[in-house]
Amino acid sequence: MEVPDLDADVIVLGGGNAALCAALSARSEGATVLLLEKAPFHLRGGNTRHTRDVRYAHLDPGSYTTGIYTEDEFMEDLLRVTGGETNRALAELTLRESQTLPEWMERHGVRWQKPLQGTLHLTRTNIFFLGGGKAMVNAYYETAKKMGVKVLYEATARDFVIDRGAVRAVVAEIAGVPTKLSCRAVVVATGGFEANLAWLKRYWGEPADNFIIRGTPHNDGVALAALLEHGAKPVGDPKGFHAVAVDARSPKFDGGIITRIDAIPFGIVVNKLGRRFYDEGEDLWPKRYAIWGRLVAEQPDQIAYAIVDAKVVGRFMPSVFEPMRAGSLSALAEMMGIDAAALSATVEAYNGAIDGRGTFKPGELDDCATAGLVPPKTHWALPLDTPPYQAYPLRPGITFTYLGVSVDEQAHVLMQDGAPFANVYAAGECMAGNILSRGYLAGFGLTIGSVFGRIAGKGAASHVHA
Amino acid sequence: MSTPEMSDAQWQFNVCNACRYCEGYCAVFPAAELRSTLTSGDLAYLANLCHDCRDCYDACMYAPPHEFEINIPKLLAEARVKTYERYSRPSALSRLLRANGWSTALLSIAAIALILVAAAATRGVSGLFAAHGGAGAFYRVLPYAAMVTGGIVVALFGVAAAVAGGVAFWNETHGSLGESVNLRALARAAADAATLRWMKGGGAGCYYPEQGRSNARRRFHALVMWGFVCALVSTTLAAIDQDVLHILPPFPILSAPVLFGTVGGLMLVVGCTGLTVLKAGSDKVPAASAMAAMDYVFLVLLNLVAVTGLALLVLRASAAMGVLLSVHLGLVAALFVTAPYGKFVHAVYRYLALVKRQIEQERAA
Numbered sequence: 147m148e149v150p151d152l153d154a155d156v157i158v159l160g161g162g163n164a165a166l167c168a169a170l171s172a173r174s175e176g177a178t179v180l181l182l183e184k185a186p187f188h189l190r191g192g193n194t195r196h197t198r199d200v201r202y203a204h205l206d207p208g209s210y211t212t213g214i215y216t217e218d219e220f221m222e223d224l225l226r227v228t229g230g231e232t233n234r235a236l237a238e239l240t241l242r243e244s245q246t247l248p249e250w251m252e253r254h255g256v257r258w259q260k261p262l263q264g265t266l267h268l269t270r271t272n273i274f275f276l277g278g279g280k281a282m283v284n285a286y287y288e289t290a291k292k293m294g295v296k297v298l299y300e301a302t303a304r305d306f307v308i309d310r311g312a313v314r315a316v317v318a319e320i321a322g323v324p325t326k327l328s329c330r331a332v333v334v335a336t337g338g339f340e341a342n343l344a345w346l347k348r349y350w351g352e353p354a355d356n357f358i359i360r361g362t363p364h365n366d367g368v369a370l371a372a373l374l375e376h377g378a379k380p381v382g383d384p385k386g387f388h389a390v391a392v393d394a395r396s397p398k399f400d401g402g403i404i405t406r407i408d409a410i411p412f413g414i415v416v417n418k419l420g421r422r423f424y425d426e427g428e429d430l431w432p433k434r435y436a437i438w439g440r441l442v443a444e445q446p447d448q449i450a451y452a453i454v455d456a457k458v459v460g461r462f463m464p465s466v467f468e469p470m471r472a473g474s475l476s477a478l479a480e481m482m483g484i485d486a487a488a489l490s491a492t493v494e495a496y497n498g499a500i501d502g503r504g505t506f507k508p509g510e511l512d513d514c515a516t517a518g519l520v521p522p523k524t525h526w527a528l529p530l531d532t533p534p535y536q537a538y539p540l541r542p543g544i545t546f547t548y549l550g551v552s553v554d555e556q557a558h559v560l561m562q563d564g565a566p567f568a569n570v571y572a573a574g575e576c577m578a579g580n581i582l583s584r585g586y587l588a589g590f591g592l593t594i595g596s597v598f599g600r601i602a603g604k605g606a607a608s609h610v611h612a
Numbered sequence: 613m614s615t616p617e618m619s620d621a622q623w624q625f626n627v628c629n630a631c632r633y634c635e636g637y638c639a640v641f642p643a644a645e646l647r648s649t650l651t652s653g654d655l656a657y658l659a660n661l662c663h664d665c666r667d668c669y670d671a672c673m674y675a676p677p678h679e680f681e682i683n684i685p686k687l688l689a690e691a692r693v694k695t696y697e698r699y700s701r702p703s704a705l706s707r708l709l710r711a712n713g714w715s716t717a718l719l720s721i722a723a724i725a726l727i728l729v730a731a732a733a734t735r736g737v738s739g740l741f742a743a744h745g746g747a748g749a750f751y752r753v754l755p756y757a758a759m760v761t762g763g764i765v766v767a768l769f770g771v772a773a774a775v776a777g778g779v780a781f782w783n784e785t786h787g788s789l790g791e792s793v794n795l796r797a798l799a800r801a802a803a804d805a806a807t808l809r810w811m812k813g814g815g816a817g818c819y820y821p822e823q824g825r826s827n828a829r830r831r832f833h834a835l836v837m838w839g840f841v842c843a844l845v846s847t848t849l850a851a852i853d854q855d856v857l858h859i860l861p862p863f864p865i866l867s868a869p870v871l872f873g874t875v876g877g878l879m880l881v882v883g884c885t886g887l888t889v890l891k892a893g894s895d896k897v898p899a900a901s902a903m904a905a906m907d908y909v910f911l912v913l914l915n916l917v918a919v920t921g922l923a924l925l926v927l928r929a930s931a932a933m934g935v936l937l938s939v940h941l942g943l944v945a946a947l948f949v950t951a952p953y954g955k956f957v958h959a960v961y962r963y964l965a966l967v968k969r970q971i972e973q974e975r976a977a
Contacts, residue, residue: 186677188675188676189677189678196673257815257816259636276636276637276815277633277634277636277667277671278671279633280673281667281670281814288825402631402674403631404627404630464648465630466623466630
């Protein structure tokens, strides 16, 4: 077997977008780079594999977006979703730097999705990669190979040897064998810890066993935990995660985009007791889908069921999983394992609260609302009365966690006292909480990962040359 | 929808239709989005729209080892093999001649043997092993009538069987005869085929060899396609020279038939060899072994036809000419007889799929 030469100035931990941006940048600046990806070759790329677009500020729509998106508007969006909880300086830096991303990405092999007459329409704020995130990751790995970045798969960092605020070596495990790798700078870009169920249980207890992890099983947060152990200053709510409602029959890990259930605004959602628990028609679905993961997580046994009738089938994206289907609500209740009388009472109350005078308009906030019902359904409330009925079982599907390490504008990881480690940088989800402390903006995780990946890589290389 | 193949295909395209990340790559995915329930005809259509660039496989986060095991290039390659088996007529011959190495090799040997026997019976064994010169040299090995009759019979058989297959395919993909008479769709599909448009994948080329994108496959394929066209032009010009202008072969080196034949032959050799090497070095996971076997058999046979043709040109004044001519003609005959049942016929089904795509996209627009 060929013995790989593992000497490198900069070690990059992680194998997704942020890690690759860091590796490419550090290599461009002349440093020798070793990238440790925990996943095997075919599953490389972390959660970036499941992405498809990046948000960036632009004054020229170009060929791949439909309009301009200023830094100011971008900031407004960010402040809205985070409720103002963001590190303003880092946020401004991210938005400013985001403008140069498409050009940089293209130069490193990424291709864009052209407008089609099909379903994938371009948007104003985000640019879509041809083939999605895995294609982008593959392009970056190809470029990294050409540039001479060394890449190891099934290789992960467990700890750091830190001496007077500087990392001297990474304690790694390569194909199961413990190895100590010395280096002159390290970039931590290992994502969040959402695939580490034991860690989630610290905050959520046993219910965490019922969570579905939408992304890679490799985001175990071990390197993040080691940094925190060595005195890095945490940022973000440890309990916080972004979650959507996914089909309960999804695989435990890595189900990605196709497990999402979009039927919710077209019917009702009940828990295992057969009771409704939230306004299914609160707002347009793209603005609300991201709250349903948390809502389901709070229900008994972390399960719920979206129920629609035959009238609305075809109005929403079909799921890859066949819905439960029955000619009567009681038969459907039996399939779901819900008490038929309880479900019947819920549906009767719901149907009885609809006066039928509204006009159903699925594309806008219509006037079909319930009256006097708790919780109400404020839009798209049609009676549930046309068999066959269909149900999709729902579980919380966790996309990412918010907990990370604090960084400065050079992507240095900060210690508890606010002073930076001399040669430790962070990029991607393990530091995104500095900027996106809560809430969600489509394609913004990649913005942060790309911007800070580049900064971290460049910073690490210049530290090596200093 | 009842067979395991069809339910697997349905599952895989359900995943594709829920994801849609690949819809910018090629014609397959937009066509799949128009079909939420797949019939076997739909699958045959999608299979022949696919040019096996593998960009979708490489971009798929659900590809093996992911538990969803989405592998569209393999699924569609397997379906293409079935297309050739199911639609090519007559079906009894289709089962017999299904492109496999042994049947093609035996058929080639039989064809060569038949020609050698015919040559020996008509012109004598000595004619086979003597050097011949001057006009009509080839016919001193095998009589003109025998060569032309054999050629026409074999060519007509190949064309008729391929056309019958094309008609069967068109019917099962729910195409009506009326809608196929759409000149714009026919012309646009011809342009797609002539430029090998869908072999570009997403623009960076195919994943051959493994793990690196390049346009090598498309270039080699263009050499094969246009090399074959040159060889056909050469044959046609030769027929005109001979039957209209009464100039008998062998033709001078600088004559049109020889120039076309030589250039075409060289293109075929380079193209077939290139494609064979690329295929051998390609990832086997997104491939179907039955399809790969067909590919190799066809590439080797076509390459041998080209090599023997070129050798015949070089050695036509020598005593080796008689045997070389027989081998070359035997291989050409084998190529045409197996054509409707092997890889050769992809030209027919792919073209019809491209026509259907044009009609469908125009309707959707």
